[in-house]
Amino acid sequence: MSRFALIVAHELKLAFRQGGGASLALGFFVLAGALFPLGIGPEPGILSRIAAGVVFVTALLATMLSLERLFQGDFEDGSLDLLALSPLPLEAVVLAKCLANWLLAGLPLLFAAPLLALILHLRSDGLITLFAAMLLATPTLSLVGAIGAALTVGARRGGVLLSLLVLPLFIPVLIFAVAAVDAATQDLSARSALLALGGFLAAALPLAPWAAAGALRQALE
Amino acid sequence: MSLFEGRDLLCVRGERNVFARIGFALDDGQALVLRGSNGSGKSSLLRLMAGLLRPAKGTIDWDGESIERDTAANNRRLHYVGHLDAVKPSLSVSDNLAFWSALCRGQIKEDAVRRALARFGLAMLADIPARMLSAGQKRRLALARLIASPASLWLLDEPTIGLDADSIAVLRESINEHLGEGGLAVIAAHGELAIKGASDLDLDRAAALDVADVLQ
Numbered sequence: 001m002s003r004f005a006l007i008v009a010h011e012l013k014l015a016f017r018q019g020g021g022a023s024l025a026l027g028f029f030v031l032a033g034a035l036f037p038l039g040i041g042p043e044p045g046i047l048s049r050i051a052a053g054v055v056f057v058t059a060l061l062a063t064m065l066s067l068e069r070l071f072q073g074d075f076e077d078g079s080l081d082l083l084a085l086s087p088l089p090l091e092a093v094v095l096a097k098c099l100a101n102w103l104l105a106g107l108p109l110l111f112a113a114p115l116l117a118l119i120l121h122l123r124s125d126g127l128i129t130l131f132a133a134m135l136l137a138t139p140t141l142s143l144v145g146a147i148g149a150a151l152t153v154g155a156r157r158g159g160v161l162l163s164l165l166v167l168p169l170f171i172p173v174l175i176f177a178v179a180a181v182d183a184a185t186q187d188l189s190a191r192s193a194l195l196a197l198g199g200f201l202a203a204a205l206p207l208a209p210w211a212a213a214g215a216l217r218q219a220l221e
Numbered sequence: 222m223s224l225f226e227g228r229d230l231l232c233v234r235g236e237r238n239v240f241a242r243i244g245f246a247l248d249d250g251q252a253l254v255l256r257g258s259n260g261s262g263k264s265s266l267l268r269l270m271a272g273l274l275r276p277a278k279g280t281i282d283w284d285g286e287s288i289e290r291d292t293a294a295n296n297r298r299l300h301y302v303g304h305l306d307a308v309k310p311s312l313s314v315s316d317n318l319a320f321w322s323a324l325c326r327g328q329i330k331e332d333a334v335r336r337a338l339a340r341f342g343l344a345m346l347a348d349i350p351a352r353m354l355s356a357g358q359k360r361r362l363a364l365a366r367l368i369a370s371p372a373s374l375w376l377l378d379e380p381t382i383g384l385d386a387d388s389i390a391v392l393r394e395s396i397n398e399h400l401g402e403g404g405l406a407v408i409a410a411h412g413e414l415a416i417k418g419a420s421d422l423d424l425d426r427a428a429a430l431d432v433a434d435v436l437q
Binding site for chain 2: 001002003006007014017018044071076077079081082084085086087089090207220221
């Protein structure tokens with residue numbers, strides 16, 4: 001097993017042993033999304049208009065909740081020192097942790113999204129695009145969020161600070177993800193918006209681990 | 222020229238000079254014991270040696286080449302045991318050690334993990350969750366990392382904290398074996414750990430000499 005796979009497996013094991021694991025972000029996603037029909041009323045016209053936005057805003061918040069502990073636990077118990085001193089570059093360690101975070105918190109959202117879409121009366125011709133947009137957007141959220149998690153590691157009340165740092169960075173992803181689904185439900189092409197989401201992911205894959213590793217090195221000094 | 226050598230090191234933390242003009246030189250099979258009062262910079266010097274901190278001035282070389290040149294090679298040759306034990310409470314004792322051992326080696330070696338646990342008296346506890354361990358047992362688990370995977374340089378930050386007399390003896394024995402095999406060790410200690418033939422670096426005295434120098 002390569003060192004990269006070893007860290008991913010270790011993270012997954014830790015998450016399942018500590019309980020909760022994948023289910024916390026997922027539970028938040030479904031519950032928070034289901035509150036909207038209750039608050040706004042069951043009128044299908046209004047709900048289907050806001051459905052895509054609600055799905056992505058709750059997905060974004062659910063991802064952020066899962067990010068708070070991404071490096072904090074390792075920082076507090078000294079594991080981060082050892083990870084930084086492992087033969088694997090710290091950038092690759094960060095990428096492995098992002099992948100584990102996405103598998104635990106991002107991927108389950110993909111499978112819950114159709115349920116939420118149903119509750120919110122999203123037009124069924126937008127479903128495939130919703131799935132594709134989630135598939136492209138959630139890894140970007142994990143990666144970009146890792147930068148915030150690395151910057152706030154060691155800070156008291158880091159969770160609030162994290163959201164202030166990271167939420168603005170999530171805005172472009174939100175705009176294009178919602179635009180893709182809206183285009184699909186209005187029988188327009190979602191291609192350009194999906195391509196933009198793919199572009200964000202392609203940019204975040206090398207840049208976010210690099211930035212987060214830099215922030216972590218700073219935190220260890 | 223020595224194998225592991227630091228020259229004219231200046232360490233600044235929070236705009237305060239922790240120490241200045243510190244140097245050391247170590248060769249195969251040699252140990253260095255860092256002494257000094259609390260806050261004299263023993264931990265900082267160990268973190269400098271590990272490459273976790275960067276010196277504000279001065280150089281640290283391994284075999285004539287700066288340790289910052291090739292971080293991966295530097296990381297591969299060292300073990301660092303700091304104040305924190307890096308023990309995950311929800312994993313079993315052997316899973317904790319197996320992870321770090323495999324991460325250092327690049328492959329899983331169960332017999333090495335089992336031997337390291339037995340050496341530090343944790344064989345009976347291998348399958349229980351690490352949250353059940355006492356502080357001293359956690360420390361032993363952290364120290365077992367040293368022998369679960371090979372590395373030529375050991376950096377130990379007050380490794381005897383929380384250990385009972387038997388465990389200190391095991392640690393001393395492990396360090397002596399490591400030195401006998403040509404390894405290097407740098408240990409921050411307050412005197413509980415007598416390593417034969419180790420040289421001393423007293424950070425308090427170095428600081429006093431430095432002040433005297435400046436006054437002249």
